[in-house]
Amino acid sequence: MTHAPFAARLNRSPIAFDREAAADVGRSFADLPPEVAGLLAATAGCSPYLKGLMGREAEWLRGALAGAPEAAMEAVLAAPVGVEGAEALGEALRVAKRRAALLAALCDVGGVWRLEEVTGALTRLADLGVDLGIRWFVGEEIRRGKLPGAVAGDEATGAGMVALAMGKMGAGELNYSSDIDLVCLFDETRYGDQAGEARAAFIRVTRKMAALLSDLTAGGYVFRTDLRLRPDAAVTPVCLSMAAAESYYESVGRTWERAAYIKARPCGGDLAAGERFLKVLVPFVWRKHLDFAAIQDAHDMRLRIREHRQLNRPLTVEGHNMKLGQGGIREIEFFTQTRQLIAGGRDADLRDRTTVGGLAALAAKGWIPGDVAEELTALYRAHREVEHRLQMVNDAQTHDMPVTAEGVARIAAFCGEEEGAFRAGLLDRLARVDRLTEGFFAPGQAEEGPELSDHARGIVEGWSHYPALRSERAQAIFRRLRPVLLKRLMRAANADEALVALDGFLAGLPAGVQLFSLFEANPALIDLIIDIAGTSPALARYLSRNAGVLDGVIGGSFFAPWPGVGPLVQAVAKGMEAEGDYEKKLGAARRVMKEWHFRVGVHHLRGLVDAFEAAKHYADLAEAVIAALWPVVCAEFARKHGPLPGKGAVVLGMGSLGAARLNAGSDLDLIVIYDAEGVEASEGPRPLATRAYYARLTQAFVTALTAQMPEGRLYEVDMRLRPSGRQGPVATSFQSFTSYQEGEAWTWEHLALTRARPLAGAAEVMAAVEAFRRHLLVEKGQGPKVRSDVAEMRARLQAAKPARGLWEAKNGPGRLMDIELMAQMAALLAGSPARGVERQIEAGRKGGIVSDSDARVLLDAYRLLWRLQAGTRLITDGVVEPGSLGEGACAFVLRETGEAGAEALSERLEAVTGLAEAVIAAHVGQGA
Template identity: 30%
Template sequence: MLPESLSALWQRTQTQLTEDGARHGLDWPVLWQSLNAGQQQDLQKVLTISRYVADALPREAEWFKSAISSDLFNKPLTRPTIAVWLDELAEQVKSEDDWLRALRFLRRRAMVHIIWRDVLRLSSTLETTRALSHLADECVVRTQAWFYQQLAERFGTPMGKSSGEAQDLLVLGMGKLGAYELNLSSDIDLIFVYPESGETSGPKVITNQEFFVKLGQKMIQALDKHTMDGFVFRTDMRLRPYGQSGPLVMNFASVEEYYQDQGRDWERYAMVKARVMNGEQSAAAKELLSILRPFTYRAYVDYSAFESLRSMKAMINAEVRRRGLESNVKLGSGGIREVEFIVQAFQLIRGGQDKSLQNRELVKVLDILAGDGYLPEAACLELKAAYFFLRDTEHAIQGLNDEQTQLLPADAEEQARIAWSMGFADWAAFMEQLDKHRERVRFHFAQIVAGDDDEQQTQEIEPVWADLWAGELDGGHMREFIAAHPCAGSAEVQVLLSQFRESRAVLKMQQIGRERLDALMPRLLSELWAQPQPLAVLERIVPLLEAVVRRTAYLVLLKENPQALTQLIRLCGASSWVAAYITQTPLLLDELLNPASLYKLPQRAELAEELNLRLLRVDEDDLEQQMEQLRQFVRAHKLRAAACEVMEALPLMKISDYLTWLAEVTLEKVLQLAWTQSVEKYGYPTNARGEAVTEPELIIVGYGKVGGLEMSYSSDLDLVFLHNSFAMGSTNGDRSQDNGVFYTRLGQRMIHILTTQTRSGDLYEVDMRLRPSGNSGMIVASMKAFEEYQQKHAWTWEHQALVRARILCGSDAAGEVFQSIRNQTLSKARDLGGLREEVRAMRQKMVDNLGSKDTSGQQFHLKQDAGGIVDIEFLVQYGVLAWSHLHPELLSVTDNMRLLDAFAATGLMNPQDCQTLQETYLSYRAETHRRALQQQDLLLDSDSLTRLGFDARRNDVTRLWKLWLEPAAR
């Protein structure tokens, strides 16, 4: 229903249509009378709200009359429809002027269609923006093709100098165009690029650069030039390398050099939405995007994006204030730009790690941020609702007169038109809702991007800490400070800071990087001197700083996130291993951002789910990135385990369980990846009936620490791979292999994934020496070969190792076979005298080769010397081999703690002795963990033995060793 406030406007509009129609052949009264009541109501609303449509209607009177009468505008406008319209308009094109006219007629038809549907709310916000983007794509791509043909007839085809192949111009659509998010009166931001230099094929030979410059100039003129028929799209080329002063067109090599050497932060922001408009599936387009992607998305978590976006927002705010643009729904506070900045902050920070964020479309990224927990779902829903409302408002403003503006009008009549278009009774009701949405955007922007005022942060830190960092800690006014912090004035601190300041890494920093370092260091030093041993912690942190100064985003992360800096200093103070570990992989700094999750370890199922989600974000064919993600996952969770241990948040057993789960979950995924890749290459193995076996008939068996649920931070994996496939079968692929060969190559691929060095190091060290026949045996043994080896050829020490062997992952059916072989092997009745002799002999060999060699009793190797960890392990292994034929329950567990419980439960060991060994074993292992986290060896001196109470514990272990394993014991 037409609002009373717009009745006069409707009368003027009809008068204007009658007058314009008379000049262009439109009989307005006849057209109006030919429509039914519903069509009249729709047409009245569209014409009253949009002066652009009212002006356009008479210019193609017959076409628009037919479109309205047939309800054409009730159907969505698609790219194929736009193409058909252009085909019809281009049928009679013979000259450049004809082409320009066809484009402008196309735009008029399409814009009326789009505005019609938008005003009547027949299309969603995203349908409107996509239709506008499709219009731009069709105009740009077809214009490029048209002028390319014209120029090629004169100059020939551009040819690559190196490749000898024909060259084409790639058009990058930037900003909203790249993301299919154009607004009603948007300009289009373009960048022109071509693959390689060379010359055209003639008749008139020019360089490829000249050819494509001419092509680009023709395209811009065709799209941007105002003629009697209007224009197509205002075309902006300022986002190209070097901006307005740069060449209009550049080849790939020049583009790569520019973005590597000179690309600026705001250009990364722009590149988030970059799209090759004329086809992204071509080899040239993929090459171009591969050049741009590393510039846009850093391989590490990049917190410098916050600083860059904040700086950009500050400049925009200054422009808003200068030009009085507070009522601008795009640039003003709480406007569209702030929603875009929130989303793109996460894309720039984490897009290099999480490829799902490398999506150009804002609404889809908001869904990802909510789904993956980057932002609360409620916040994302509010931002999405606000974005849609703001974009609809923007379209309502621009639909009035086809003007490129986002300013809310001051004119009462225009306000009434916008309110009606947006579905509100009046302007006040509309503004109330708009203000609510803008307030929500302002709130979330302040929470995520705006941050605290930097100047206020700096004022909180005493200037003296900046003087300490700068090496200017002298003069009488410093005495009070040094009296309060005597260590700060020491020669050791001065030398350490001076060496860091003058280090090659710092001296080679660019200005912005040095500014970031200078902003961080006073805060770091101030917090560091609140620790008990600031010099020791500083000595640990300086190597980390040296490792990250070339990636100054990490400096920003610590400056932007005080809690991360606090956690870093606490952890480095507690453990030199943690400091070194983070130094090796600075990406782990990201783990310090959320102390709540840092000190709360997930369950095994949660670990598996997280790893699955990580790898779902990686291209399934990108093995290098899959390996990198696996390494980052393992390193992050090892750090969390270490944090829990050094801060005494969890006991040793929980830590070991967690590190063991981590290894198991990782191996499951490695097996899955290797299986998928191997099957793709060789096909599936087949069974005795020739049928494809679509799941691996293989198990990974863990020995040693992983088998005994006792993993530590640097534990390697003692593994054995066993398959149970049909021996005479082969794979069904084009590159068919015997089943045994297939599984051998599967094993090799798993080892490759586990041990290859990437930029994040290896995944785990793998020891395969416990497989049948050791290093000379097959990488993957058949279950039959494993059984024969264990029953006929294995040494006693190999049966000892089998005590701690358990299935980590793989086929359930194969696992049952293994378990049967293990039980049969371990439960054989043995001659106890011979068994004791062999176990003692192997133990003595280890003491001789690996022990402390100390005969004075002043040193004790915690693991290898008599009375140490290995004595307890050998004692338990002996007990299983000696008595499991009488007590099968000894075969059901593989860890020493529960095996000792089983000895007590079966009467094989005195309960008090059991408790003594368990307490000793745990205290020994806790000390090995503590020393590992302090990067200390396991050789204890007499003072440490006494302080830790290990003298008595050592004697207890030796006593029980003799009781069980000396000849007279039983």
Template identity: 40%
Template sequence: MATLPDPDIIGAVARAHAHAPFLHMILAREPALAAALERGVLPPLAAVAIDDAAMPVARRLRLERRRLALLVAIGDLAGVLDLTAVTGALSTFADRALDTAIRTAMLERTPDAAPRGFVAIALGKQGSHELNYSSDIDPILLFDPATLPCRGKEEPQEAAVRIAKRVVELLQARDGDGYVLRVDLRLRPSPEATPAALPVDAAIGYYESQALPWERAAFIRARAAAGDIALGQRFLETIRPFVWRRALDFGAIGEIRGISRRIRDHHAQGQAFGPGFDLKRGRGGIREVEFFAQIHQLIHGGRDPGLRAPATRDALAALAAGGWIDPANAAALSDSYAVLRTIEHRVQMIDDRQTHHLPTGEALDNVARLHGLGQGADLLDLLRPHIGSTARIYDAIEPDEGDGLSHDRARLTGQLASAGFADTTSAVQRIEQWRAGSYPALRSPAALAALEAVLPGLIDALGTSPDPHAAMLRLDAMLSRLPSAINFLRLLEARPALARLLGAILSHAAPLADALGQRAALLDGLIDATALDAVGSVAQLAVEMTNDVGDYQAQLDHVRKIVGEKRFALGTQIVAGAADPLDVSAGYARVAEAAIEVLAQATIAEFAAKHGRVAGSELVVLALGRMGGGALTHASDLDLIYLFTGDFAAESDGEKPLGAVLYYNRLAQRLTAALSVATAAGPLYEVDTRLRPSGTQGPLSVSLDGFARYQRESAWSWEHMALTRARPVFGAPAARAATIAVIDAVLAGDRPARDIVADATTMRADMAAHKPPAGPLDAKMLPGGLVDLEFAVHVVQLVHRTGFDANLGRAIDGLIAAGLAPAALRPAYDLLGRLLVTLRLVAPDAQEPGPVTQALIARAVGLADWPETLAAFERTRQEVLQYWHQIGGGNGT
């Protein structure tokens, strides 16, 4: 069936004859294609292929490129091929031509060897399948010395360079038929000092250790395009972690922005929109759409692999779908990109010139008419809204440069006073110390330049924080401990809102400020707001903490790293007012439980490698106290008991066997060390094992049978009180169930008869004498605080043998339902819990903080202001004391 003529194609051919000398020339030289087009039929793009083995490869490729340029241009002008189809066809041809040139160059030298060991990595528009009519290609040529075919006594490096030169010659040489592709090899590492083709391992080493930020950013669009594709994919997979970094590298972002600014300055004549405008580099042009997408990909792509789309419009769509950019902005930029690239193609197809400028005068009218418009003014009207929206959207991500912070002391003092600093003298001194490079992190020129760039915004952030002086002192302490400050400062420059949150953290939360001093990378989670999300379930956290490296020490470091990130994030949620402190408290506990799970598994495997395992036996970790109740604070230690199931007289089966008792005691020591001993990645938790049977006098680990016997026959009232919050946090389901059964039986009455009320009263009095309240806000130790509430609840539970739940809130609910506690006890527990979690972070000394921190605390506990918070605290303590006295306690408080 004959293809019907398409009038749009006929019209496109007419416009090509009239307004595009290059296309007019091809139409004359390709009569068969021209005849089809003039009938209104667009031949398939495959028709460009020339099946003539006798024709020299270079000439065949030049003719094929010429034919493709004609068919794609007419299809483009007719609207039959959209932008994706146009750029895809041009890019696919570039891949094929480059691959053909590589194979030809290799077979010319070693005809009997398979052409392998040499690959072209496509960067830029070829890498993203977005080539335009007159694009250069920017490959990096790599070779594998072990597999590259060489001539006799020829070094692989010499062979690779000769292959590279021949490839460039085949593609770039011109004759009467034109050329195939312009090739630019300057994106390879250190092009001024390196050969045209590099050994793959040397290239990997460069990108892992020496690459500049913009060089890594270039690999957003990298692709193994021609030659030994498997070799290229191995290279790209190896360097992927150094391109897409989980720890955000704002050096790359700053470098891209710097490139944008330099382009605007260098091409100033093409910035003003109108005739002569630079469609690629001009303000609001193609490059700014690309940079907008790449900047956001660099920020978020390390953590979200779905954003690593090479093509610009695909990247914008992924960023919008992921919630990283405004969908309306993404749509506007995508539309702009399509229009700008289309008009760029019109400009280039007129004379096959590598140009991006709109012409002026009659030449602009000619471009407009080629596109199907009446005159140049119509073309400008088409472009104007897209240029304007792109410029506006791109400008919004540029940090305000503003006026720099003065080096003149008098003017600097005035600037600081205006920013909100009361003690300007101290602030001036600190800034002068930083500028003098008094700390190692600030001694390099690059660090000082980064400092100057960020100081205006940083001072504004600190000046509006609750306590500017305290915030500056903590920032000073951070800078004094940082090994390098460049990335940290660039990060703040790139995200002014982060600087404001940092000011709040430094002002309110000394533990978080100290953590930042050790690991500035903790701020990464704040950039993409993941720090303000819930930390996930224990199972999810355990997966995140598991390191598949296989090295035990690496596993310890990895767990410490993740725990540090999660604890910092949870603390930040309180400072930012993003979460209920009770939810944060539960999050702290889930993080700790996941750490126990992962480290216990790793420690057991490490220990078993030498000592084997005890048949029919396993370790159980029992948590008590706040850990048992799943409600930790930032400063909580872990109250743990180590148990083991099975026969205590058994022996392990390893190379160095141990009896079960000795086996599990040593294993428990190892696990305690894994949880508490600091490594290069920092500390983890303090572990308290004094609640085990017989306390510090007893073995670190006991059999489950021994534990049950001790609890039934010998344990004291305080140990049974502690048992009310006991919860297995490690062990197989059957072992956990057996442990819970023992605890349930003891709590239900299988224990010595004791005067629980009298014992608890004596114990509380001893505690009050030996551990008085730390200050007027000690929500735990003050009379009527959490300790009194816990004592009262545990006494009632044990006396009435009901309401048992390791989670204290649910336990209180059970007692209220049973008529054994007043309804006010639950809100009392919630208030005291919120206060404890918040104060441990922002007022760990339990002293009354400054006014702005008071406001933070009031907000955290859900009250209007500080006076209402103090009144609620006092009222709650009285309610707890009343309950404590009501059940017969209170002599000690």
């Protein structure tokens, strides 16, 4: 890329504060173009430090400003490369620092470079110094024979040592007179039992590298170097092993250290080893769940900094700290980093090292309003420019405004402004930053709660003994939260009932800090919790054990349209791909599934979807989990026992899953069928006979679905619909399956096959199984005993599973199972491949098996019963009686079924089930 010359890009200039100094420099550079000479003079009139550099580097400066500053900077950075000897390298770096500082300052004050180009150039110089220092001193240790096993050439990658740039250096945002924060580590795995000797060498390297950059000589210094951000700096050496650092962060790492690692970047030595270390640290920095507790930590840190630096004073220009004071740079950085910590574990797009980039990413993902991000970005850039002017005056690592009016006037002139306008503008910007950020950090004061009855007061007083409120921190947050919770409870249909349900929710929470912080930062969640507690105690209990699912409400498109199976498969797969370990993959699948499962329940509870939409969503989710999990289980199994023998296998969904209609508490009916294609055994590290291979693979898959892990289980699984039921093998060969179905299977097994649906596995096997299913249904539907077998089966079912209450939807004459059995019989007699109840009844109607009026009776009953079943299963998994449901739950069921009251619903249920029973009895009784 070709850049225009320096002079052509000038667009602003300071106002000379010291006219005599400006005139002196103006005379010295009178040979330069007037606009360039004018900029140098005005800059010298504001900064004694830069005036001195202009005199010291006058000849170089003339050449540098004659062309594009980018080319001049590249030449500056190239000069130290290849210099031999520590002393010569140190001097070369100091020359580079003087020239880079002068060029960057002039590009800054003249408006030639944006803030990011100025800070980027300074950061590149710091990276160069650190890397060259590590290379030289590691090479010295190798030449002295002090690094066990290392040979000449290893110094090119630091022989396993890396410096991590932290803070502004890591983000490429070094300020004008910044020190540099480094964490120095080495890869101990390269040295085995000689790691102790290697560590001693790397400690020497670190100290010499820091001195090379920091020591003040006749040539000045390069960068002040700070090594105190390393783990437990008071007691640890200046360079430590990656294993020791990892152990520290995993066990006692704090929120401020997590925030520091947002910006961490390998900058010198073994960059690849540094990247590997940062990857290992991802779970520490980026939590899997939304981390709103970080807000309190950041707030406390801000207060401690202000108190320590005695910055809690009224907002004035004189003496104000532009970095740490009210409305300062750190407020914007904390605001950005804390939001990143909250959500970056779930969304890697938010993990931007830079402040401006972080704000843009947060706005793009809806975490902060776009106008807030834009305003804070403009304020951040303005603050950084003032910070640079403060530091350019005398090359001082300061962030404080001068304490005298004269000093403030100098900074105003350096910024190209009159003093009055500068003061007003600065105070306005500080106040705007404070206004935009303070509300995010500062926790609210506890409100007065509502008056409680004795019964309610007894419940509330018991909360202090719950596990979630054991820590002082949880108690402090909950003290502010409790009045809000209780006020919202008073609005529930039955406040006492909702309080009892909320009590159950709180009692089940294993910990409270994260969740209470989540509620405090997102008050809308409190309404959701009260709604759930007042309507569905079962969902509230589920939520107390799986509170992480609330992340989805805040961190995703929770109320967006349903995505369908394809995107869900991708979501589950993506969650697993982010984990390396097999068990962690299973945990990730559980987290993703539970968030979506919870979403369906909430949408149903709040009337965003009806019972039939919710049923399809639950089925989509189950299918997606199976489709995403099957290849992961197969890959893990193949790693031990070789690839799947033959053509592979297919997972068949049966029952309600096959029909794509599940409720909140459904288990999964599954069958696994494989086609070995004559292959007798697998080929792998531990080969297995084909039959044993697929049996154990199926068991592994069922375990992956059902195992109780810290994140819970995915689903309960029932495999009794496989050939021969419990007595048959858990995986069936395609040949055995077809032979069994054609010659041995009972009519009930053919009925079950009407709802079978391939969900995952080898495409060729899936197609073969589906083709066979369609063929078999046509063939077996002509059997003379279908109706009589169904009659016998129906009698057994009703004897084994009678209705358990007035509002029982599933079991009993004329209810769901009865209608589903009738629909399956209709599909079998019609030879139809239809799986859903409605389509099966329609197939029976078209085939002359049921009349139009009978079909309407069955469908009217089925639709009411399904709405009742789906609604009550969301509320409870127990017996449903109108009198035992709370007011909120009863109102939900009535809304779902479209009835005005419990009595009306009971009467309608009795009527429609009676009619359905009569239709079914008439048809099933017509057996041969």
